[in-house]
Amino acid sequence: MAIKLIAVDLDGTLLSSSSTILPETQRMLRIATENGIKVVLASGRPLSGVLSYAQQLGLDKDDQYAIVFNGAVVQTIGGRVLMSQELNYQDFNNMLRFQRLSHVNVHFETTKCFVTCDHDLSIQMQINAASTNNIIKVRDRKDIPQDFTFNKVGFTSIEGSDQVEKLWNSLPSWAFDSYDIVRSWDSIIELNALGASKGNALMNLASRLKIAQKDVMVFGDQGNDISMFSNPEFKKIAMGNAISKIKEKSDYVTDDNDHNGIAKALKKFVL
Incomplete structure (x- = not known):
């Protein structure tokens, strides 16, 4: 499977119940980056709530990206705004x-x-x-x-x-x-x-990076991830702790966020 971009939700997905990245999950995502796969954190949080985790994953260079505010903003990790949808x-x-x-x-x-x-x-x-x-x-x-x-x-x-x-x-x-x-x-x-969603932001970012949608893998667990799981082209991995709507739309259900669900799916499908 030629995955070139991996989009990862934070809370309930990348982060364990104690709001930490488990060592094996961190290791596998770093290996993915070392193999030329773009890892993008996709969160409802603002960039300030993403930065420390990006740094842990070695994603703290300006050629790395984050989807924040549920897709309303796409920024480089350095803070440069690529796309922004605002309310008035x-x-x-x-x-x-x-x-x-x-x-x-x-x-x-x-x-x-x-x-x-x-x-x-x-x-x-x-x-x-x-x-x-x-x-x-x-x-x-x-x-x-x-x-x-x-x-x-x-x-x-x-x-x-x-x-x-x-x-x-x-x-x-x-x-x-x-x-x-x-x-x-x-x-x-x-x-x-309207139209500001993780799914739409990810499609736009993949297009900017000249990555086909079929080469994008997404991980998520909650309602604000549904837009990513509604794209028929993405490879969709639901966490074991995900809500039923996410699991129903997924291609595969991995283990939960407290048992290295991301790492296990990467080993199975990507690395």
């Missing part, structure tokens, strides 16, 4: 309308920081910021400028996943026609500009 002030107001459908927090993610108008922050929002080395700027709505743009939105709740579920079931149909919306975890709803 009208979208900001729409997000606040959605927020009223449930007891949830909403935060707006940019390449520089997180912004929220909520003063009581959910633990999940704080975890998201801390795990991605970001600061949360709390601002009153009147202080948000009309030229405000952002790459991704996150809805979380101080009252638990039941309120996130309520919001998911309450979102109007036009919202799904106007935005890319995914349930990345039970406790998080993530929203991007």
Whole structure:
């Protein structure tokens, strides 16, 4: 199998339950890179939340790439933006309308920081910021400028996943026609500009690198990975801990993220 590009989700895929890269998984991905295969980290996180793991894998040169914000931004590891899809002030107001459908927090993610108008922050929002080395700027709505743009939105709740579920079931149909919306975890709803997805970003990056889609392998486990698993050309590897929708769309189900699922699939199909 002539795999030339491997796209790897982070949380629940590359990272174990303790948010570390297991030594054997790290070793096999480094071997893949040494054999000329492009390894691309594809995450809902901003670049700041990807960099330390890229460094562990030896992917810290400017000819290496990351797909971040669920595909809304493609950057070099050095920070140069190759592609960016943004949301604007009208979208900001729409997000606040959605927020009223449930007891949830909403935060707006940019390449520089997180912004929220909520003063009581959910633990999940704080975890998201801390795990991605970001600061949360709390601002009153009147202080948000009309030229405000952002790459991704996150809805979380101080009252638990039941309120996130309520919001998911309450979102109007036009919202799904106007935005890319995914349930990345039970406790998080993530929203991007329409067409901004890991799958589309990966297709665009592969085209830039002159790599055929049939030579791309993807690893994932959650709802924000479904767009990669919807491409019939990609070789799709579901983690053993993946949700059922990912497994159903996969070509192969490997072991879970705590038992070197990536390494085992690379040994079987690539190296």
